[in-house]
Amino acid sequence: MSLESYMNQIGQQARAASRLLAKASTEEKNMALFAMAEALEIARPKLIEENAKDMKSGEEKGLDSAMLDRLLLTDARIDGMIEGLKQVATLPDPIGEITDMVYRPSGIQVGKMRVPLGVIGIIYESRPNVTIDAASLCLKSGNATILRGGSEAFYSNQAIAQAVILGLEKSGLPEHAVQVLNTTDRDAVGKLITMPEFVDVIVPRGGKGLIKRISQDARVPVIKHLDGNCHVYIDDEAYFDKALSIIINAKTRRYGVCGAMESLLVHKEVAEDFLPRIVYAYQEKNVELVGCVASQAISSAIGEASEEDWYTEYLAPKLSVKIVNDMDEAILHINKYGSHHTDAIVSQNYSKTRVFMAGVDSASVMVNASTQFADGFEYGLGAEIGISTDKIHVRGPVGLVGLTSQKYIVLGDGHTRDN
Amino acid sequence: MSLESYMNQIGQQARAASRLLAKASTEEKNMALFAMAEALEIARPKLIEENAKDMKSGEEKGLDSAMLDRLLLTDARIDGMIEGLKQVATLPDPIGEITDMVYRPSGIQVGKMRVPLGVIGIIYESRPNVTIDAASLCLKSGNATILRGGSEAFYSNQAIAQAVILGLEKSGLPEHAVQVLNTTDRDAVGKLITMPEFVDVIVPRGGKGLIKRISQDARVPVIKHLDGNCHVYIDDEAYFDKALSIIINAKTRRYGVCGAMESLLVHKEVAEDFLPRIVYAYQEKNVELVGCVASQAISSAIGEASEEDWYTEYLAPKLSVKIVNDMDEAILHINKYGSHHTDAIVSQNYSKTRVFMAGVDSASVMVNASTQFADGFEYGLGAEIGISTDKIHVRGPVGLVGLTSQKYIVLGDGHTRDN
Structure with missing residues (x-):
């Protein structure tokens, strides 16, 4: 036949x-x-x-x-x-x-x-x-x-x-x-x-x-499920301890899953305070860091990120770091460089979380939670056949x-x- | 440019x-x-x-x-x-x-x-x-x-x-x-x-x-919205008066709309009783009828339907008529020849309406109602941009x-x- x-x-x-x-x-x-x-x-x-x-x-x-x-x-x-x-x-x-x-x-x-x-x-x-x-x-x-x-x-x-x-x-x-x-x-x-x-x-x-x-x-x-280039944005109104545990979990719980964070955005007002401690925590986990010029000025442990890095899903112990002027810049960055999979904000400010949820164009938008939760079992679907990064018919x-x-x-x- | x-x-x-x-x-x-x-x-x-x-x-x-x-x-x-x-x-x-x-x-x-x-x-x-x-x-x-x-x-x-x-x-x-x-x-x-x-x-x-x-x-x-080749099936447990008013409305309220009935299926047990009266009612409205051999044997006013007729959306005062042995044959016919737009059953039998609703693979399945109701305003959507005959993303x-x-x-x- x-x-x-x-x-x-x-x-x-x-x-x-x-x-x-x-x-x-x-x-x-x-x-x-x-x-x-x-x-x-x-x-x-x-x-x-x-x-x-x-x-x-x-x-x-x-x-x-x-x-x-x-x-x-x-x-x-x-x-x-x-x-x-x-x-x-x-x-x-x-x-x-x-x-x-x-x-x-x-x-x-x-x-x-x-x-x-x-x-x-x-x-x-x-x-x-x-x-x-x-x-x-x-x-x-x-x-x-x-x-x-x-x-x-x-x-x-x-x-x-x-x-x-x-x-x-x-x-x-x-x-x-x-x-x-x-x-x-x-x-x-x-x-x-x-x-x-x-x-x-x-x-x-x-x-x-x-x-x-x-x-x-x-x-x-x-x-279809394309990449999971996921972001966490740490707002200037974030508590450090919550932020740290979320970003460590989001990157290091598992490196090879699509819900793993690949890019960290930090508000400039807290960068000098938070970033050295964040770098230290990642160094303990052997995570390689690349970042923007401003982040490199704060920590010499951060390598230089290329334009390509912002688009990259590493699926590996590597993370790109960027310091942003405010939440609006974070949202613009996520919508431009991200893959519309899963992105999170860490903030105590009620109004900002509302704007972030509405403004980020991703299959899952999270507030004060690890991006690694992006999973059919965790969402209560029982099982999943994949994660859709499309908007038509089914998303997430x-x-x-x-x-x-x-x-x-x-x-x-x-x-x-x-x- | x-x-x-x-x-x-x-x-x-x-x-x-x-x-x-x-x-x-x-x-x-x-x-x-x-x-x-x-x-x-x-x-x-x-x-x-x-x-x-x-x-x-x-x-x-x-x-x-x-x-x-x-x-x-x-x-x-x-x-x-x-x-x-x-x-x-x-x-x-x-x-x-x-x-x-x-x-x-x-x-x-x-x-x-x-x-x-x-x-x-x-x-x-x-x-x-x-x-x-x-x-x-x-x-x-x-x-x-x-x-x-x-x-x-x-x-x-x-x-x-x-x-x-x-x-x-x-x-x-x-x-x-x-x-x-x-x-x-x-x-x-x-x-x-x-x-x-x-x-x-x-x-x-x-x-x-x-x-x-x-x-x-x-x-x-x-x-996308392709054709509306809509059917009404009159069951042997249908009341004649309800059936007649539904099929007259479904065909003649407006001929040019996608929810207009294009094909009438009648259970063989009631065909000899119902069909002559149905033919009479359509003749009063100047609706041309073509049908299967069995329907032609009952009324000489019914012309011969070709295989192509069963697939056809007339959008005109023309209707194809078929006598079926039972509801299962009606469902098979609708799923084969229909366009998965809107199809209806007329029956008083509770169990049959359940089977019809589950079995007919159309964007709208109706029980004891005119197919001309298929419309965003009638469904309460307020307005519609079209009627989808697809199953993906949005249907109806x-x-x-x-x-x-x-x-x-x-x-x-x-x-x-x-x-």
Whole structure:
């Protein structure tokens, strides 16, 4: 079969499955998630075996150790996938929820019902557990899924797919509710993102390069997560102790997460007092600092920041520091250089926090809290499929609700429209 | 200046204006809308004069009478624009609304704040009053607007634009909050829909051809309204009188609106009883009927429907009729042939209405009500910029809220994340 025919068949099967999934009851979906968990447990030796093939060829291809680590399936990671399936089963089902139902002057009642998007295409790299994360969230939100993993995890992904399908078959939900592409042909991605008749939305999970490429070529909407170049602004009306604990946590809790602070802005009135102590605290954590000329004048431990530094998401023990004249300058800086992901102010001044919240154009705006809170679990979404840096459809951490839409429901009793 | 430079300048100005508009207070925005209304009133003679130029060249170009009618600005239509501006001023401001604010186990509070999308590009044909409709809704929702009207309404649109800018200047809001392109170059549209750095979303208003073309070529999200191929399904447990008044209203109240019923589905158990009386009622209204073989066997007044008819939005006194074996067949037919706009069931059976509401994949699903209710005013949105037949971002009538997004707000008091 040609790639074109294969992809069309996958698309048609997904569309057909999505119609059935949209009608599936909460119990049916939960039973399927539990059945998938059980099938994964049974397939455990097979998963380890198939993963070993990927690991071997990854080593032969000379993948770096970080990539090999992401690729590896251990017993603990399989436990994690199984646990994840069970957790998604316990989340409330967003589908069918009716809200805002009101009587209108004409006598009709108008409200909104939450419905699935339809078919979601997931394109991801290396980590095979994404297969389960993505499939479970899409299934619970009533969507059919087409998954395309990285070629380096091909055997692992196929083995996981077999377990998923076994679970689906046992549960009575359509077996095509979750499909994993069985080809490593790059053109399959090109086709997947350009068939709006079969695919309603694409969620890419991986490096910035992958996401940019997909966004550029897609003919269907993309829920995308680009960088997290996050800022903390320390106002002149901040308490030092609060500020210090927030910025240390925001930078050093984990360096590699998208909610990590990459740039620190300090009000000029407190810079001479705060900055030396801040530098000392970061030095203890071995965080490299680069900054503006004014910050360098205060501390010789701060290197020179280039224009490029202000745009950079380091994801590493490195931080750029800038002294600003006032909050307005901080807001302008964040909106210009930031990535509209997560930005925070530390201040005791009520009025300023109001202006900062309204003025910063980011998916999450925080007041007196660490940017590392930017996460679906911390926000109460239960789980997340990614963090959207777009404004269209869904913004910030994307949980089950982000994978749904709403339709209007109109209830009458023979009502007709007069004029 | 080259078209490229001109469009980049327009885009930069819009982006800069959008930052200021996002911070504008409700009062400032309302004052601007009233100032625009006053400026239109003063410009009334000028509007009529400039519109006469468009009418003259339209007649010379041989535009048809329907198109010329849409193009015409009368005193009554200028009254309508002025009234529209004042009405939008009275609508509640969606921007800044904070919802779902809850305490999380970590101690932080998480909620969502409603924010503007940023810059909205509107591409429309002939009717010059769209300039005011679109500009007022975008302004109230805190968005900057770039408007590109049809070349046939060039002088009218420019005159309206001058009044709008005069109003903006008086109000103190940025003059680039609303910009009307001063070129009829077709490449301007191509550029407008491919500059994501300046434009956040495109709303095309016009014929299906225009909308398809724009959706295909756009590199920014499009809020689009394709056809309204709406259905009413009369169940075997429907009361005849309710069914008749609904389907007469759904078809004949207005033929040219997107909420008009284009296809009638009748359960086979009631077809022989209901259909002759339905045919009689439509004949009185001079509605042409085409239908399936079974319906033709019941009434000789029903012509033959082709496969194409089931897909067709007539927007005219014509209706396709199909007899179905049961509700499931009706739902399958609607999801296959319909345009996912608005579809209704007439039935007294509680269980069936539940299944129909969940099963029909349309922007509006109605129970015992006329499809002609599908409208932003009837739904309580106050005004609408269009009706979205997409599932992404906004679905159904699009009012002020549809032109906004949300950001997460996190409030702490020195909170840091532990693990």
